[in-house]
Amino acid sequence: MTNDTDDAKLLEKEMDNEGVLTSDLQSEESENDEIRPTDIVFDCPHCGHNLAIDYRGAGLQINCVACGRPTLVPIPDGMKIDDLDLSPGELLTQLFQTRRMMLKNEQRIAELEETLASVKIRRTELEKARMTTLHRCAELVGMCQSGLKLQGDMANTLNRMIALIAEEQQR
Numbered sequence: 001m002t003n004d005t006d007d008a009k010l011l012e013k014e015m016d017n018e019g020v021l022t023s024d025l026q027s028e029e030s031e032n033d034e035i036r037p038t039d040i041v042f043d044c045p046h047c048g049h050n051l052a053i054d055y056r057g058a059g060l061q062i063n064c065v066a067c068g069r070p071t072l073v074p075i076p077d078g079m080k081i082d083d084l085d086l087s088p089g090e091l092l093t094q095l096f097q098t099r100r101m102m103l104k105n106e107q108r109i110a111e112l113e114e115t116l117a118s119v120k121i122r123r124t125e126l127e128k129a130r131m132t133t134l135h136r137c138a139e140l141v142g143m144c145q146s147g148l149k150l151q152g153d154m155a156n157t158l159n160r161m162i163a164l165i166a167e168e169q170q171r
């Protein structure tokens with residue numbers, strides 16, 4: 001993490017001074033042959049890997065070269081849509097890319113909603129099972145209590161019988 005942050009600072013510094021990067025910093029970026037001064041340099045929010053993307057990728061979602069997770073390319077402060085100077089073909093490509101991404105995200109949302117629904121069903125089932133268990137426990141406690149009561153009644157009866165026998169014996 002700290003290394004990547006240092007790299008980012010180094011990158012900025014290098015670009016300010018010379019507009020190009022030294023070869024050892026470029027080798028940090030295995031996916032890019034060359035980092036241009038117009039590139040957007042940022043850290044992956046998931047793994048902190050230092051990424052450099054062509055400025056025309058501003059605002060697009062890319063997959064991080066290090067961790068592979070989808071990452072939004074930041075739009076530099078003050079950047080306008082005119083700054084992109086894209087050809088209609090490039091714009092169309094980006095549009096389709098964005099639509100594909102949205103479609104994928106919608107599918108993911110649908111999947112997550114499905115998962116949520118099944119989790120809710122499972123929770124309801126578990127609650128029902130728990131209620132059944134609680135009912136059964138109450139029933140068992142009731143049976144134990146009536147067993148104890150029967151035992152008490154039996155003891156009382158036996159004691160009364162013993163008392164009656166003793167009375168007979170004293171006559």
Ligand SMILES: [Zn+2]
Pocket residue numbers: 044045046047048049064065066067068069
């Ligand atoms: Zn990453």
